[in-house]
Amino acid sequence: MLLRQGIRKTAQTLLRNGPRAVGAQNQLLKALSTSAGEQGDNTFKNAGAVGLAALAGVFSAGAVTLAESSDYWQPKPVSVEIRKPSQSKFYSIAADNLPPKRPDLPTIPLEQVAEHNDEGDMWYTFRGAVYDMSFFLNGHPGGAPRLLMAAGQDLEPYWDIYRQHFRGHVIQWMEKYRIGNLSPEDDEKAREFTHGDMFETDPIRHPDLLPATSKPFNGEPRIERLTESYITPNELFYTRNHLAVPDLCPEEYRLIIKGKGLKKKKIVYTLKDLKTKFKKHEVITTLQCAGNRREDLHDKEHKIFISPHWVIGAMSTAKWGGVKLRDVLEDCGWDVDALALGEKLPPGGVKHVQMEGYDQDETGYTYGGSFPVEKAFDGLGEVILAYEMNGEDLPRDHGYPVRMLIPGHVGARQVKWIHKIILSNEESKKSYQCKSYRHFAPDITFEKDLAEWPPARLDQGPIIHEQPVTSFVCNPPQNATIGAKNAREITLKGVSWSGGGRKIERVDVSIDGGKNWTAAELFKPIDQRYNHHWAWTQFYATLKLPEEIQKKLKRGEKVNLDLTSKAVDSAFNVQPEKMAPYWNPRGIAINHWYHSKVELDPSLNQGDAKRPESEFGFSNTPSGGHFDRQWGLGGWMVDKDHKNDPRKRGMDK
Amino acid sequence: MLLRQGIRKTAQTLLRNGPRAVGAQNQLLKALSTSAGEQGDNTFKNAGAVGLAALAGVFSAGAVTLAESSDYWQPKPVSVEIRKPSQSKFYSIAADNLPPKRPDLPTIPLEQVAEHNDEGDMWYTFRGAVYDMSFFLNGHPGGAPRLLMAAGQDLEPYWDIYRQHFRGHVIQWMEKYRIGNLSPEDDEKAREFTHGDMFETDPIRHPDLLPATSKPFNGEPRIERLTESYITPNELFYTRNHLAVPDLCPEEYRLIIKGKGLKKKKIVYTLKDLKTKFKKHEVITTLQCAGNRREDLHDKEHKIFISPHWVIGAMSTAKWGGVKLRDVLEDCGWDVDALALGEKLPPGGVKHVQMEGYDQDETGYTYGGSFPVEKAFDGLGEVILAYEMNGEDLPRDHGYPVRMLIPGHVGARQVKWIHKIILSNEESKKSYQCKSYRHFAPDITFEKDLAEWPPARLDQGPIIHEQPVTSFVCNPPQNATIGAKNAREITLKGVSWSGGGRKIERVDVSIDGGKNWTAAELFKPIDQRYNHHWAWTQFYATLKLPEEIQKKLKRGEKVNLDLTSKAVDSAFNVQPEKMAPYWNPRGIAINHWYHSKVELDPSLNQGDAKRPESEFGFSNTPSGGHFDRQWGLGGWMVDKDHKNDPRKRGMDK
Incomplete structure (x- = not known):
């Protein structure tokens, strides 16, 4: 089985039967774990910058x-022991994450809540409050399928995994959609299940990565480490996951290429094909998450309802090794040289390179996105299918065995665990492409304009690439x-x-x-x-x-x-x-x-x-x-x- | 004779013999002319936007x-009559352009001033004040040769042409370098000559171009006209001249290409060659002067000692027609396709395309600059040698008969009246490249750092292209x-x-x-x-x-x-x-x-x-x-x- 983790099956069963039915099958959530749980030494003297x-x-x-030192630009050995995350911490829900007392609202039986579990009719409970979030299906930043998955149920077991909901403003905003209360007994009962945790098989992270969210893991390096070497060590490279980390078997890995103008309808490469059929190309590039410093956009007047809330460090640099996408496209039958010289136009009007990763959410929805095709066939372009990072196999957190590497473009398009490439006239329809990374004017807010998706003027929220x-x-x-x-x-x-x-x-x-x-x-x-x-x-x-x-x-x-x-x-x-x-x-x-x-x-x-x-x-x-x-x-x-x-x-x- | 105007010879004589010797030969300055001297109607209703x-x-x-209207994007007919500039206006020198009384300083005889006329020993007079500007040779924004040309003489006859010196702050700054006074008789005598005016044969401009300087002519369109059509009419296209406008004979026009990797040491094209040997390419591009809005950078705390002081409108759009530079380079023996595909590196390590125009100052110093060679051989690039502007021959003010057109790059590199192209490892040494268009940090000032050129850290003042x-x-x-x-x-x-x-x-x-x-x-x-x-x-x-x-x-x-x-x-x-x-x-x-x-x-x-x-x-x-x-x-x-x-x-x- 390609996906070593069993979570997909569990999640699909969960979707079919509802959480209570599979409650017993799910492993208990083992820890309110943190990936950087241990506190480091409170002094800093550029540890690791040996000889400088x-x-x-x-x-x-x-x-x-x-x-x-002449080796300054090399990544420095990571001197801090990598530890299993601490499992000894517990957390409370802060007061601003608790719904207010609302005796003015009716009490609604739990059974009645459970009936509202379909598209267009979605109720939820949280700490005794009942919400009608039917309008919110496509507006949910975490994706429609996941919101549907939890419809008719209590949110806490899900939020216990997706804790990015606990920043105070989410629960305050939801109050607008509150329709009633649960009885104390129903409230207790509502939370009596645990949700399968896809993230159990995620790799262990270095404690110098500060998690912005733990599940999926999004961690930024301790800020002062970024100037300890020119190349960021793999262990400290900021990690931006949209989903759980796939655990892929290199022998079973496949890259599938589809779309217009190819010599066959579908062309499949193994990892060995990529490594042996094409010339290796290395490129040193910096990656940065589109939302780096997102925490800096949140204050009383401006609220951000999308995660992760990076602080500052979602930017790192590595030397990547792999094969040029243009070489692979040429092997697939595209005349990339003629395209790069303007002698031909892309076959069938292709404008975008769509990508899909192996990573997927509980409902089977995979990560993906697209980028402009000109970047792929550029004569001096360096878009690669990367299988090495700083001279080593890609770490699991960075896309093992193969990821996209589109130098100069935003982190979100550097699709990790790359599985499919589709040459298309259209941009990717993935929410990660056409919803999450848009740049709206300052008078557009989540609460007023984006919670019910799509907004009136999608053309006024361009999608980021550079x-x-x-x-x-x-x-x-x-x-x-x-x-x-x-x-x-x-x-x-x-x-x-x-x-x-x-x-x-x-x-x-x-x-x-x-x-x-x-x-x-x-x-x-x-x-x-x-x-x-x-x-x-x-x-x-x-x-x-x-x-x-x-x-x-x-x-x-x-x-x-x-x-x-x-x-x-x-x-x-x-x-x-x-x-x-x-x-x-x-x-x-x-x-x-x-x-x-x-x-x-x-x-x-x-x-x-x-x-x-x-x-x-x-x-x-x-x-x-x-x-x-x-x-x-x-x-x-x-x-x-x-x-x-x-x-x-x-x-x- | 290629240059129809006789000014070059006059200027060279002037340099050899000093101004007094050729005073009689020089034509009198015919007018304190203005190119937009007539005041228009004081109401605006989008005149010219017929049918909209x-x-x-x-x-x-x-x-x-x-x-x-479907023809909105076409340039609109220019409805205002183009008139000869008015010659009926006179000007005074404002009080802040007059040197203060300085009885503390010695009186210096005019004959003594005239002796300080060499590089490294340059005195000047202005309205009875004597200055030692020896240090300033390379710092002069208008160029070293011109400053040398006027050494030992009075500035007013020169500034009467180059009136950009009369903004108040120049004369105030010069006070620091004042060494004495002229007697009233010597002051009168010092101004008793006129300087040859290279700009006499400049074309007449449209009155809706507001001149930022008249000589050389730098004019920006009346701001509201920029949204009257998508394409700016030729007559209203902002005009940025560094020097007088050459009056070139199309039959005698030559484009000379020199540099590494060519099939011959020097390749020469006529206008007819360009128009007949190569495919015509058209491109619609906006040009903007690097210094557009320069007037906005000048206040009490910040002073700008470089002209023109554009207000806002040094930006316009036209459809240009010409031949691709990469086609011409291919004809010269460069394998531009292999370069564009990264299969070869530029021959002999060429990194820059140097350019020289036919336009030159009183001392024979021609305009020029350079741009990165990658832009020239780019497979999808559109760098052209343009001979058409909005379907007509280039107007004289825009480079007749041929100019460079480097889409996406700064106006200063769109060399007009293009005469020479040199493929080189080095950037152009022209002051227009390596001095004028640098971007320094805000703590660097002309007065403190740039008046004596070069400054300590030239690497901290990058040269603009995009x-x-x-x-x-x-x-x-x-x-x-x-x-x-x-x-x-x-x-x-x-x-x-x-x-x-x-x-x-x-x-x-x-x-x-x-x-x-x-x-x-x-x-x-x-x-x-x-x-x-x-x-x-x-x-x-x-x-x-x-x-x-x-x-x-x-x-x-x-x-x-x-x-x-x-x-x-x-x-x-x-x-x-x-x-x-x-x-x-x-x-x-x-x-x-x-x-x-x-x-x-x-x-x-x-x-x-x-x-x-x-x-x-x-x-x-x-x-x-x-x-x-x-x-x-x-x-x-x-x-x-x-x-x-x-x-x-x-x-x-």
Whole structure:
């Protein structure tokens, strides 16, 4: 069996018979697990950056380069032991995730709720509240099939897996659609089942990946690690999964190519075919999730109803190895050279390369998307079917055995576990293509316009492929305390990138939040061609502290700095200052200035630095946007004393 | 003789012998001429937009499209008579262009000044002040040769031609380099010559082109005309000349191609060769000057020492016809197909296509520049040697008989009167390439860093090729008064564009200066391919006036609106809000929000609208930046009574 995990079958049975019928078959949810559950050391000294003396401290006497060691650009060995996620934590549901008391509403029997379980007639319960969400089928960001799967049932067992619902604003918004209450007995009964957890066979992640959601796993590296090497180590590469990770057998892997103008109706390649029939091509590229910094778009006036809520680090760089898609298409009968030279037009009017992955949700709906066909046949293009990442087989989390790699395009189209390629006149109809990654004007909101899908003017919400210019300071990281005894200057480091192969031409940095700017030193140890600058540019600057700050430090006073950066790419596009004018309800293409607020402490020696004393020890924190409640793992609050285990069970007994 | 105008010889004589020696040979400056000297009608009703009822008024009862007539996208006939520029105006030098009295400084004899006329030892006089500008040779934005040409002499006869020096800040800045005074007699004597005017044989321009400088001519169309048709009529196409317009004989025109990998050392084409040996290719593209909106970067804190100071309209669209550069290069022996398919690298490591025009300054220094070679051999590229503009021979002002057309690239590289193409490993060394169009960080200023060229860190001032996303409201134009009796909505129209072939995906518009935004309707009547969107997108929106504004109008109160727009291109880049963080001393790549401030007047009927009562009747006015003194023709004040003719001569006698 190709899919080693048995979850698909379970999910399909679940869909057919409803959850109660298969309740006994489902494995119990084993843990309210977290993938980065262990707190790290609370100091940071660029651990892992062995042999890079100049990088060891935040401060430096003179100007440093990012690459004083010639192997700087190589991924550094990951020095922290990879551990099984802790299973000893429990969580409560915070007060703003509980529906209010509504004695004005009628009490509805559980049996009656259960009858509303069809398309167009969908009721749900949660903590004693009853909702009619019939209108919401296509608006559900997690997909229509999943919403239908849970119709007529209680949401908590599902949300116990998909905890991204627990950020407060979801339950507040749903109150508008509340139609009644359950009796206390029915409420208890409603939650008496567990839902099969597709994610049980997911790989274990490195604890330096901060999960934005645990299921599916979406984790961003500890921010200061991004400037520890030019290439991000595989274990620290940001991981963006839309679904559970397939566990694929390489011998059984198949790539299927279909569509217009092919020599056969359907062409199938094995992994061995790909590795032996075509020339290997390597490309170093940065990937970034379309929604990186989504957390920064959420505040009281602007609410984001789509996950994951990345903080800052959903961007990494690797060297990928694989075969060029244009070579494979040529083998399939396409005259890619004639297309690239404009001598022919794509056969049958093909405009899009549709893709489908092996990954699928509980209902069998697979991940997918599409990209413009010109990118596939481009003569100097480097779209590859990648089977290597930094010289190793792809890790499972990054698409083992084969993924799409479309340099310069948005992360969402780099389809992992690639299974099918379809050459078509139309864009992919997958919700991941035609729904999730659209960029609407700021007056369009989820609550008013998108919850009932499609909105009036889909043409006014273009779909993202290439991403805008961006940059952010990684080190010192947000909220760090920095030893500043006799300090006269500060060194900061960061990363910068632009989509579509545009080169980073300059990065300006500021220590006063953007009042004054100066150009930083740029670092890109590899050579990439004009408009093929797929990989990021790192930057660093050693800036003199203004006299008044030096004086304050001498007097023993702490000083707060607001470090920020803005990049200029080869199209001379820039990053905007503020969020609000560029806010968009899907939370994509976010590139306003990222502020890293740090404290200089003259009571500490230079070189000493402390991460913020946060719950998880990560410096990755938003800059601008904020939730009323602090960001936590999967949106639940830590409950160290196990007092509020939502299902009143001790899971580690 | 190829160059019909005799000015080159005159200028060379001038250089050899100094101005006094050839003073008698020079023709007298015939006029303090202006090219748009006549004031037009002070009302605007989209004159020229014949048959477009929906466009006739600024207000409309319902939503309009830009193209209710099927021929909307065709250039409209230019309805205003083209007139010889008026020669009846005189100008004074404003007070801030006069050096202050400095009795503390020594009086220097004119003979002594005249001795300092060599490289490294350059003195100048102006209105009785003596300056030592020796350091400034390479820093002079108008070029080193010209500064040297005037060394040891008085500046006024030169500045009488190059009036862009008369904006106040130039003379203020020069005070730092003042070393003495002339006696009143010497001051009078110093100005007793006239300098040959290369620009005498320039073509006559349309009065709806607002000159930013007259010599060389740089003129932008009346802003509201940009949304009168999709294609800009040739007469209204913004005109950016660096030098005087060559008057070339088509039979004598030659295109010379030199460089690595060619079948011969030097290959020469006639105009007939180009038109008969190669297939004609047509492309519709928008061009924009790198410095469009430069006037918006100038205020008390930020000063721009480079011209022209465009206001807003240095952007236009035309259909160009010519031959593909890649076809010509193939004919020269380059295997452009193999290059485009990545099968070969450019011969001899060629990286740049250098260009030289026929146009030259008084010293014989020709215009030129270069662009990346990948753009030239791109399989789907459309770089052409253009000989047609909107179906006609190129107008003289636009490069007759042949110009470069590099779609998606900055205006400055669209070399007009193209004479030489050199395939090289290096960028062009022309100052127009390696000096003028660089983008420095905001802490770099002309006064501190660039006046003595080169600056410390040339690598931190990248050279522009592709331009960032932009948009601006054209109609109603800046400062218009709009009839608003019983008005409930307002219709606005504008243009939007992005460099590098990126498509405009959305334009958001606002009537309250950017507090609230909504998506506009987009209009692009032509089909262009993925990343080949060379031509602009026009936009329009009919927006409901908020209740409170409607009430005010009903009460008879005037209401001010702040119309603005921001575009999103296919790389999801956006326009920044403010100028200051993106200020750069060369004044390029300017794309912060353009504000069009208009007044709704309920005492006027809808459809009635008035242009501002300005000196020249143009609505093109800056938005943000400003000079202390109002912008005028060539920087001189109008002197209707001829009281202050700087050379105390009546020119129209």
